[in-house]
Amino acid sequence: MNEVWSKADLHIHSTHSDGTARIPEIMEYVATKTDLSVIAITDHNTLEGARFAKSLEDLYDFEVVVGEEISSKSGHIIGLFLEEEIPAGLSALETISRIHEQNGVVIIPHPFSNRGIFGPFGRTAFAQAVNEMAFHALEIYNSVPYLGWANRVAAKMFAGGQGIAATGGSDAHLLQGIGRGYTLFRGTTAADLRSSIDRLETRAEAAPGGLNVALRYAFRIPRIRRLQAWNWERCKD
Ligand SMILES: [Zn+2]
Ligand SMILES: [Zn+2]
Helix, strand or coil: CCCCEEEEEEEECCCCCCCCCCHHHHHHHHHHHCCEEEEEECCECCCHHHHHHHHHHHHCCCEEEEEEEEEECCEEEEEECCCCCCCCCCCHHHHHHHHHHCCCEEEECCCCCCCCCCCCCHHHHHHHHHHHCCCCEEEECCCHHHHHHHHHHHHHHHHCCCCCEEEECCCECCHHHCCCEEEEEECCCHHHHHHHHHCCCCEEEECCCHHHHHHHHHHHHHHHHHHHHHHHHHHCC
16 A cells, blocks of 8 residues: 555635635645645635646646535535536535535535534534535644544544544635645545545644744735625625
8 A cells, every 4th residue: 555645735715716816826836835745726616716726737746626615505515526516505415415426525624613514513513414414524624732633533433433534724815824734645646635535544734834824814814804705795695
């Protein structure tokens, strides 16, 4: 079995939704400033940015996964390896089944935050939801204490036969945020990443320098909020 482990940031926003970095800037940044082998562009409710990034992939030595962060009725859901855009405003179950129809990977991002799917209900509802929803992975957010806790939750789910993998993503809305949270997987390619998720061996990690990035975010937050408001307006059906 492949003993090389690589990093993937599976949650990145661009100007195609509420991020502040353009796709070509993201590609350059990943190539020159990070050691990521795979990235997923996961804009809100659109595949445009991800498809654009995919079209530039051959110019670089890392791979791009086409993803979308979909605003379902009960919160955000990430689909990876998508071919067709999934509309906002569907139920969580419908959203998840549309991802499965395309043979995509379902990740529940920031599951316990406000816009996360288990947000208002917390951990108890989480256990219930695990039984009802066939998702592949739980995103472990870019903060170290949470990371440790959520990696343990994922390990427990695995032990209980629930089959949940842990993935990490930065949820970067700024260039400098890219790679701050990432998924460690066995192998080097997007296909390896996928099988590593299927084998439940991925782990979430956070890069040092999180505080610096948090400060930058604080500085830019009004702008990001405005962009988010714009995006939510746009995906209201
Ligand atoms: Zn989100
Ligand atoms: Zn996001």
